[in-house]
Amino acid sequence: MNPKAPRGTFDVLPADARLRLQLLKIADELLGQAGYEPFETPVFEDTELFARGVGESTDIVQKEMFTFEDKAGRSLTLRPENTAGVCRAYVEHGMHKLPQPVKLWYWGPFFRHEAPQAGRFRQFTQLGAEALGSDDPSLDAELILLLAELLDRAGVGETRLRLSSLGTPETRAAYLDELRAYLHGREDALSEDVRARLDDNPLRAFDADHPGTRAVMQGAPHLLDRLSADDADHFADVRALLDDAGLAYEIDPTLVRGLDYYTRTVFEFESPRLGAQSALGGGGRYDLLIEELGGPPTPGVGWAAGVERVLLAAGEGEPAADSRIYVALAKPDAAREGFRLARRLRDEGFRVEMEQAGRSLKGQLRQADRIGARSTVIVGDVIDVKDMRSGEQRRASDADEALALVREVGG
């Protein structure tokens, strides 16, 4: 056979793995400062959880889930997103009895059966944060600002923040009916593809290029004008906090996220560096989801960012240049002495590599150079410590003296 990683999956090689680790550290620090705690849920759950949580009618549930049966015939699904799992865990562990809100963040693999492209995979990594148990608008704003800061520190460059509010499912449903009715009344002026999707995705008509459609949309009703007073106030509060923080955003009434559970605030960060997949991360409020999943009425808000997309937008990072020491062997029977020396140097906190590949001494020095060693310890009948930058070399009479010399030159 010719083994290959399955379609839509990939191996993370060291250069990339290091960048991912850097992003993970940024997230840990940033979210930790705001009181978010790390946590994990399983990578698969009962299929029912996603069907109910994400929504039966969504693309994710209808065609993108990796579903399988266990040996007892239970239907399980590799998680396509995490909010449903988070809510399940919240209910299962009685987190409503903890001081609210409960703030959590996570990092892990997710799975969607899609046609892979740049920035789109079947197994991908999401980094996310959730705040459950309070509908305070400051949580919405806090999370949005945290994601903005995270993206900035990750080096993704310019982003566009789209923001909207969906109100309650009732207002949204009523609005969509109103919009459909409006569009049906002017069907003749609409483009063909807008007409084809009129019933399942009427909002799409807002971003059509078609002149006739655009003309029609000028007078179309907007969801934001149909929000209840409470929801409108909530949205105004969120915006005020973002304004205070100086974060730029665009109100986009056509922003619909692909999951059914959103209420009130929704947002999405986009990058021009990603091509067809412009979304770096996004999220929103889901005040009814936990109750829908059988828990007590509990509001929640959160986001997820695509790790691969963030890294793609950030471009090639500079690999951290950490200094190192190389232990070379001038003769094969110096191996035990060299091994001992390497261990002692590591005990002292140095980053140490040694000859373990049967290279000639010349090859070993070349290797020392390649890994960027500051000093090379050459073990033979005597021990020499070479400063790789100056090329100078000093002789030690024993291991202790060699260690002292290394400390002087540095590793």
Place this chain on the structure above:
RNA sequence: GUGGGCGUAGCUCAGCCGGUAGAGCUCCUGGUUGUGGUCCAGGCGGUCGCGGGUUCGAAUCCCGUCGCUCACCCCA
């Protein structure tokens, strides 16, 4: 899922009016009997994505298939 482009050494690619595989980089060795970064020489390394067809003969032509990629859709 639909349509376009591509698939030759670890990497980047050349070869493609059919005659049975090359370069650069990387890696290893030597030039320097125990010494790097430059230079020189040599070497390792390829089921030419896979399967089938046409042909005396296919990396080169044809069909299928898989993979990558771009677009639509949707999203992280």
